[in-house]
Amino acid sequence: MSVESHTEPVIDGAEHVRSYPSSEWAERCFCSLCGTHLFYRLRNGGFHALAAGLFKDGASWPFKLQVYIDEKPGNYQFANRTREMTGEEVVKLFS
Numbered sequence: 001m002s003v004e005s006h007t008e009p010v011i012d013g014a015e016h017v018r019s020y021p022s023s024e025w026a027e028r029c030f031c032s033l034c035g036t037h038l039f040y041r042l043r044n045g046g047f048h049a050l051a052a053g054l055f056k057d058g059a060s061w062p063f064k065l066q067v068y069i070d071e072k073p074g075n076y077q078f079a080n081r082t083r084e085m086t087g088e089e090v091v092k093l094f095s
Contacts, residue, residue: 001051001052001053001094002035002039002040002049002050002051002052003050003051003052003061004047004048004049004050004087005047005048005049005050005054006047006048007046007048008046008048009038009039009050011038012051013031013033013048014024014069016032016033017029017030017031017038018028018030018031019030020041020042021084022040023095024095025042025043025044025095026041026042026043026094027040027041027043027092028040032073036051037051038050038051038054039051039082042094063080063082064082064083065082065084065085066078066082066083066084066085066086067085067086068086068087068088068090069085069086070086070087070088071087
């Protein structure tokens, strides 16, 4: 689960944030001290997907989109309806 942002996140301890390229168009960022995944970002465009677990109170955020829906386990489904994108649709949109 992630929270979408179109601005650079402000992170306490930013000096410990490291990244690695996970595709031609995006990279994943993590804490170099503990290894915690922090966010995923596009190399161009300012889009960040921040790990929802980083925030103390996430109950008020709307759940609007599921990506890579074609790869989800067959034994779960979320209660509310969302926009759904397959892996192919995601790659096409962001690459």
